[in-house]
Structure formats: C-alpha cells, structure tokens
Amino acid sequence: MIGAMDGADLRAAPAREPRSPALIDQLLRDRDAIVARIAAGKDLMTITKTMVATIAITMAIVGAALGSYRGGIQIGYAAIKLPLVLIGTAALSAPALTAIGAALGRRSRLTADLALVITALAYGALLLVACTPLILLGRAVDLSYHQMILSTVAMFSVAGIASLRLVTRALSAETGPGRGSAIIGLCVVFALVGGQLAWSLRPYLLRPRTQEVPFLRETEGSLFDAITGAVRSARGIYTRDSAPLGD
Amino acid sequence: MSAISEPLPYYPRGPALALAALGPVAIGAIMALRSETAAPLLAVPAVVFGVVAATSPALYIASAATGTAPPLSAVVRAFGVALGAFGIALAGLLLPAAFLALSSIDTVMTFAAASAAVGAAAFLGLRRLAHELGAAGKSPYPGAAEIKPSLTVSTVFFVWSAATIGIAGRLWWDLASEVLS
Numbered sequence: 001m002i003g004a005m006d007g008a009d010l011r012a013a014p015a016r017e018p019r020s021p022a023l024i025d026q027l028l029r030d031r032d033a034i035v036a037r038i039a040a041g042k043d044l045m046t047i048t049k050t051m052v053a054t055i056a057i058t059m060a061i062v063g064a065a066l067g068s069y070r071g072g073i074q075i076g077y078a079a080i081k082l083p084l085v086l087i088g089t090a091a092l093s094a095p096a097l098t099a100i101g102a103a104l105g106r107r108s109r110l111t112a113d114l115a116l117v118i119t120a121l122a123y124g125a126l127l128l129v130a131c132t133p134l135i136l137l138g139r140a141v142d143l144s145y146h147q148m149i150l151s152t153v154a155m156f157s158v159a160g161i162a163s164l165r166l167v168t169r170a171l172s173a174e175t176g177p178g179r180g181s182a183i184i185g186l187c188v189v190f191a192l193v194g195g196q197l198a199w200s201l202r203p204y205l206l207r208p209r210t211q212e213v214p215f216l217r218e219t220e221g222s223l224f225d226a227i228t229g230a231v232r233s234a235r236g237i238y239t240r241d242s243a244p245l246g247d
Numbered sequence: 248m249s250a251i252s253e254p255l256p257y258y259p260r261g262p263a264l265a266l267a268a269l270g271p272v273a274i275g276a277i278m279a280l281r282s283e284t285a286a287p288l289l290a291v292p293a294v295v296f297g298v299v300a301a302t303s304p305a306l307y308i309a310s311a312a313t314g315t316a317p318p319l320s321a322v323v324r325a326f327g328v329a330l331g332a333f334g335i336a337l338a339g340l341l342l343p344a345a346f347l348a349l350s351s352i353d354t355v356m357t358f359a360a361a362s363a364a365v366g367a368a369a370f371l372g373l374r375r376l377a378h379e380l381g382a383a384g385k386s387p388y389p390g391a392a393e394i395k396p397s398l399t400v401s402t403v404f405f406v407w408s409a410a411t412i413g414i415a416g417r418l419w420w421d422l423a424s425e426v427l428s
C-alpha cells in the first residue's frame with residue numbers, strides 16, 4: 001500500500017486526505033513534497049497528528065533500546081521520556097519560529113510552523129529508530145557506559161542536524177522578509193531547549209550495576225559540563241575515585 | 248537605514264503593543280521567581296520602556312538635524328510598529344526562556360536566558376524600526392524628495408542604537424547584579 005501511494009500520487013490528488021503510512025513514506029522519500037504541502041496549508045492537522053504519533057512510537061522504541069543497557073524498569077522509563085523530549089521541544093520551539101518571523105514581517109502562521117517543526121522532528125525520530133540496531137549492538141559488544149553515552153550523543157546530533165536541515169530547507173524556499181532571522185532563531189532555540197529538556201528528563205542510559213532506578217535525576221550542573229565530563233571519562237581521565245551507583 | 252524598504256505585512260497593533268507591555272513583566276516574573284524578590288517585576292519593564300522613552304526623541308532630533316528624518320508622525324508610527332515587533336518576538340521567546348531559566352538550579356542560567364530573550368527581541372525590534380523608518384523615507388511629505396539610504400542615515404541610526412543598547416545593557420547588568428547577589 002505504501003509503495004502504491006507515493007509522493008507523486010499525493011500531489012496529484014490534493015482533495016483526498018492522505019493516510020498516515022503514506023505521509024510517513026513521503027517524509028522519508030520526498031521531503032520537498034511534504035514541505036510544499038505544509039507551506040500550502042494543506043492537511044496540517046492530519047500531518048501534525050501523524051507526525052506526533054510517529055515521534056511517540058519511534059522514540060519509545062529508541063528509548064526502550066537505550067533503557068535495555070540497564071534493563072528492567074528503565075526500559076519503560078526511557079520509552080516514556082524520550083517521546084516527551086521531542087514533542088516538548090516542538091511545542092516550545094515552534095512559537096519562537098512564528099514570533100521571530102512575524103516581528104520582521106514574515107506571514108504569521110503558528111499552525112503551519114508547528115506542523116513543520118513536528119514533521120522535522122519526526123524525520124529525526126525516524127533516523128534515530130533506524131539507529132536502534134547500533135544501540136543494541138553497543139549493548140551486545142559490551143561498550144562501556146561512557147562510550148555508550150558518546151555514541152548516543154553522536155546519533156542524536158546527526159538526527160538533530162537532519163531535522164534542522166529539513167526546517168531550514170522549508171524556510172529557505174519561502175519568499176519575503178524575516179525568514180533568515182527565523183531560521184537562526186529557531187536553530188538556537190531548538191538546540192538550547194532540546195538539549196536542556198533532554199538533560200532535565202534524564203537518565204535514559206544507566207550503568208547496569210545501578211541498584212535503584214530513578215524516573216528522573218535531581219537537577220545538577222549543566223548539559224555542557226556533563227558532555228565534557230563524559231569525554232574525559234571515555235579517555236580514562238576521572239575526577240572521582242569511583243563512579244556513582246545511582247540514586 | 249535599511250536596504251529593504253518595501254512595506255512589510257502588519258499585525259494587529261493593539262495586541263502587539265499589549266504583548267510588548269506584558270512581555271517584560273513576564274521576564275521580570277521569571278527573574279523574581281528565582282531570586283525570590285519582587286523587584287524585577289517592576290525593574291525589567293522600567294529598564295525596557297524607560298530607555299526607549301528616554302532615547303527615542305534623540306533619534307528624531309538627530310535625524311531631523313541632519314536632514315534625514317521622515318515626518319514626526321511617521322517616526323512615532325515606526326516606533327509603535329517596532330515596539331509591537333519587540334512584543335511579538337518576546338512572546339515567542341518567553342516559553343523557551345522560562346523553561347531554560349526554571350529547569351536549571353543555577354541563577355546565572357536564569358539571568359542568561361532572560362537576557363538572551365530580551366536581547367534577541369530588542370535586536371528584532373531595532374531591525375523592524377530601521378525598516379519602518381526606511382519605508383517612511385520613501386515619501387516623507389507630499390511632494391518632498393525621497394530620503395535615500397546614505398552613510399549619514401546609517402550613522403545616525405547606528406550611533407543611536409549603540410547608545411540605547413549601551414544604556415539598557417548597563418541598567419540590565421546593574422539589575423542582575425543586585426538580584427543575583
């Protein structure tokens with residue numbers, strides 16, 4: 001069915017409401033077409049609902065894979081929290097995109113911007129779910145905790161850049177003022193909010209020897225401190241006598 | 248003042264100005280929550296609107312003295328549009344700033360997030376002001392010649408912007424030092 005209803009068919013029959021699998025397939029194969037659909041304001045509710053569901057399902061799978069490093073209840077915890085990170089990032093970033101553009105004269109359209117940001121994040125989520133075998137491979141070959149963290153950061157960085165690239169392509173195709181500033185503003189807000197939200201809802205990965213599994217860690221330090229600390233630890237440079245056992 | 252001088256789309260002026268009035272109060276509330284003092288609730292709007300009120304006449308006087316000023320009514324209107332742009336931009340940045348500020352235990356993060364939101368909104372407001380003044384210069388008075396972009400026009404606007412940002416920055420820094428100490 002997915003193969004039979006490709007992007008060209010969707011463009012040829014705009015009156016018919018597209019089905020969710022077809023939209024997801026179009027997102028993977030023909031992103032320009034789905035961006036054009038959003039720019040035209042077509043099927044925004046259907047697109048948004050489909051992409052939110054895509055994020056929820058794919059990120060739950062990715063979260064479960066990450067949680068499997070520790071196992072047990074952590075699989076469920078991470079599967080709940082990771083979709084919240086992406087959907088929360090979209091909810092906090094999309095108004096910034098609309099507002100920055102509107103201040104400089106870009107046509108104000110919050111619904112379309114929300115659909116665009118959610119779609120871009122859904123694309124990143126699909127890329128991440130494609131990385132799930134790599135996460136499981138890391139577990140299978142007993143990668144160390146810090147190596148696993150750095151691998152995860154790398155995968156999420158690639159997915160984040162791909163998501164941002166989709167948004168910038170969509171905004172670059174617009175005409176009129178304000179889009180340049182909107183792109184820069186969105187990139188900054190997206191990176192800061194996404195990073196901090198992910199940081200606030202951690203842990204996703206836990207050391208296998210951790211005894212008590214917390215749903216959320218207490219707020220401490222900053223994301224930047226944590227990344228530099230992980231790089232140092234992965235290189236064998238430790239500032240503590242022993243690793244924490246968890247909360 | 249701006250290379251782009253085509254008219255930009257407008258948003259409803261009343262709601263935009265209401266956002267401009269409420270946005271700094273909301274930023275003040277974020278800082279007040281973290282510092283547990285009520286002072287920022289009044290101080291942030293006072294810094295924003297006080298500096299604009301104190302420095303905006305200077306822009307008109309300097310522009311008029313150098314022969315590059317649109318009519319006073321057009322300048323007032325340009326300031327209204329720019330304040331509206333500031334309000335809309337700040338409204339969009341408020342949620343991310345609140346999240347970043349309140350999800351961190353570090354008060355410096357609160358100050359940085361609030362400063363970034365107000366600073367970015369102010370920058371966008373200044374850009375909009377430059378554009379509106381440039382558009383107003385296209386037909387300053389019936390029958391008058393167009394005020395073309397020139398080094399004088401750009402210099403006046405740049406110096407005024409730098410002075411305004413400098414004054415606001417100093418007051419903001421003093422407020423932060425007091426609140427966060």
